[in-house]
Amino acid sequence: MTTAKIKLRITTCVKPNRLILKYLKCIVSDVKTYSDVNYEVIERKKLTIKNLFEEDTTPVMVIQQTGVVLYTSVENKIFYHENTTRVKYKAYITGNHVPPLIELIQDDSINTDIIIDATTGMANDLILMALTMENSIFYAFEDNFYIHFAIKWGVHFYFNVLEKNKIDISRIHFIYGSVVNHMGILNQADVIYLDPMYEETVVTSNIASLVNVVTHDIESDRKLLNTIFEHFKGKVILRAHFKSSLIRDYQFTMNVRKQTKTHYGYRYL
Ligand SMILES: C[S@@+](CC[C@H](N)C(=O)[O-])C[C@H]1O[C@@H](n2cnc3c(N)ncnc32)[C@H](O)[C@@H]1O
Known part of the structure; x- marks a missing residue:
């Protein structure tokens, strides 16, 4: 029996600077080490998060100036927050x-x-x-x-x-x-x-x-x-x-x- 691979898309904010692109590079080289994950890097262009989920429901990780956020859907995101x-x-x-x-x-x-x-x-x-x-x-x-x-x-x-x-x-x-x-x-x-x-x-x-x-x-x-x-x-x-x-x-x-x-x-x- 083959188990389905986990799918992930990775992208940046609309206007990535050097730091964001450096993180993108590190995250991509890291995700490659997970044998059960199929990933795809997508160009953000001017797409909104809603646009990103219009034709594809694969969770998407977004590297942005305020932090790294993983959207599992338009409404649900996972990110580190210091909280209390x-x-x-x-x-x-x-x-x-x-x-x-x-x-x-x-x-x-x-x-x-x-x-x-x-x-x-x-x-x-x-x-x-x-x-x-x-x-x-x-x-x-x-x-x-x-x-x-x-x-x-x-x-x-x-x-x-x-x-x-x-x-x-x-x-x-x-x-x-x-x-x-x-x-x-x-x-x-x-x-x-x-x-x-x-x-x-x-x-x-x-x-x-x-x-x-x-x-x-x-x-x-x-x-x-x-x-x-x-x-x-x-x-x-x-x-x-x-x-x-x-x-x-x-x-x-x-x-x-x-x-x-x-x-x-x-x-x-
Ligand atoms: C209640 S949350 C932990 C919250 C955490 N203490 C915090 O401060 O944010 C439980 C987490 O443990 C994970 N989990 C549950 N059982 C696990 C296991 N056997 N091994 C690894 N992770 C597990 C779940 O996926 C979930 O993310």
């Missing part, structure tokens, strides 16, 4: 508030040289960890190609062009796929973070574009957790809806937060 990260980080450095994920990651009993984010999504948690854990190396897994590719290049553009040098991006390795297929990396790390798609539908503006392209599968969450429980030694951190069956079934200790429906928990393996 700046506010959370500011509260952290001024000593006002330690975000619950960071509280669990900063654990003197574990080695945090290598941190795995098993469910990268829009990378908000990943970037918060990278900002606060300045000496760690990150492996960021995402098994939806469009999210992976848009966020990988969105984060690159953001921290190399828009917010220059705030983070050394070379510390973050974006990997398309699931950590279950990367045992070598799983064995190297002592801490792994998981934020699988919510079992209860919690649609916030941040994950709205994710919800539109990801079909959530609780069985795949269980496969991920089963593999981790079988092969991983260290601290597993889980973010989950307070009613999630994963908390009970895998015996996570949850730090309950009164104001929100999602809680963070951990378990040492």
